[in-house]
Amino acid sequence: xGDVILTENLTKRFNDFTAVDHVSFRVLAGEVVGYLGPNxxxxxxxxxxxxxxxxxxxxxAEVLGFxxxxxxxxxxxxxxxxxxxxxxxHDLSVEENLRFYAGVYGVEGGxxxxxxxxxxxxxxxxxxxxxxxVSELSTGWRQRLALGTAIIHKPQLxxxxxxxxxxxxxxxxxxxDLIYELVxxxxxAFVTTHYMDEAEYCGRVGIMRDxxxxxxxxxxxxxxxxxxxxxxxVYAEPILRALNLLEGTTGVVRARLAGDHLSVITRPxxxxxxxxxxxxxxxxxxxxxxxxxxxxxxxxxxxxxxxGSESAPSS
Numbered sequence: 220x221g222d223v224i225l226t227e228n229l230t231k232r233f234n235d236f237t238a239v240d241h242v243s244f245r246v247l248a249g250e251v252v253g254y255l256g257p258n259x260x261x262x263x264x265x266x267x268x269x270x271x272x273x274x275x276x277x278x279x280a281e282v283l284g285f286x287x288x289x290x291x292x293x294x295x296x297x298x299x300x301x302x303x304x305x306x307x308x309h310d311l312s313v314e315e316n317l318r319f320y321a322g323v324y325g326v327e328g329g330x331x332x333x334x335x336x337x338x339x340x341x342x343x344x345x346x347x348x349x350x351x352x353v354s355e356l357s358t359g360w361r362q363r364l365a366l367g368t369a370i371i372h373k374p375q376l377x378x379x380x381x382x383x384x385x386x387x388x389x390x391x392x393x394x395x396d397l398i399y400e401l402v403x404x405x406x407x408a409f410v411t412t413h414y415m416d417e418a419e420y421c422g423r424v425g426i427m428r429d430x431x432x433x434x435x436x437x438x439x440x441x442x443x444x445x446x447x448x449x450x451x452x453v454y455a456e457p458i459l460r461a462l463n464l465l466e467g468t469t470g471v472v473r474a475r476l477a478g479d480h481l482s483v484i485t486r487p488x489x490x491x492x493x494x495x496x497x498x499x500x501x502x503x504x505x506x507x508x509x510x511x512x513x514x515x516x517x518x519x520x521x522x523x524x525x526x527g528s529e530s531a532p533s534s
Contacts, residue, residue, distance in 0.1 A: 222284075223248050238264040242265065248405075251399070253421030254411040274288050282376065300377075301377070306365070307368070343366055343397065345363055345364060366397060422437065423435060442514075447484065451508050452480050461481060470486045471489070
């Protein structure tokens with residue numbers, strides 16, 4: 220498999236502000252790569268450079284073998300882009316939006332276009348609402364239509380920028396099923412998100428903070444390499460007293476509030492029985508501890524809090 224996306228020291232500055240800071244990574248054909256980070260971390264700016272919409276200040280970016288800025292037209296003919304705000308025409312129907320974008324992308328006309336349009340409507344499960352105006356649709360249906368407009372020209376690569384923002388978890392899960400259906404047919408997907416749980420769906424995940432790529436690898440590898448030990452859920456009352464006790468306990472790397480309990484990361488040699496003893500000795504009640512699987516949120520927090528974190532090497 221060849222490189223679908225290749226960046227080397229990609230940098231974008233806006234006056235004194237560095238939005239993307241010497242980022243290097245590669246994406247191979249058939250991958251689903253997530254770009255994870257909070258709003259303002261540089262995810263959208265990276266996509267805009269890869270689409271040729273912004274000139275990089277330093278470094279290079281290649282998409283499907285083309286220079287992302289100098290060969291923009293060649294890139295745009297071969298990629299699909301779904302923006303955060305869903306670039307749809309609200310006064311047009313679902314079908315009319317798809318027809319419009321088919322024309323924009325130069326999809327061949329006649330019977331072939333009609334057949335392809337029907338296939339896209341079926342793929343995004345919008346056949347039954349094809350004549351509905353976009354202004355009357357829920358966010359979930361607009362999301363599906365936005366994906367349809369992004370794949371109407373059969374792109375090799377999909378850029379999906381925060382595609383599930385504002386929809387419920389069940390709709391997000393359904394949308395990811397659609398993404399993987401496309402990947403099974405040979406499409407490569409590059410997806411930005413700030414949902415930590417959603418990034419678990421990706422084959423590899425890049426973690427961004429303040430314009431820098433802190434790490435990029437498979438979710439399991441990230442958890443193994445960047446967390447110093449196991450994660451334990453701790454229930455105890457009063458919870459703030461439990462937090463103070465554990466933060467001062469030798470072997471506890473990090474303790475934080477997580478809803479009605481604490482999420483605690485310890486060194487590998489620290490047993491839960493030791494933590495339980497500390498809490499009971501402190502006079503806490505309802506003490507209960509449970510080892511749980513680490514999440515990408517744990518990885519993000521570990522990386523974000525690490526002093527002097529360097530950008531990750533490309534992989």
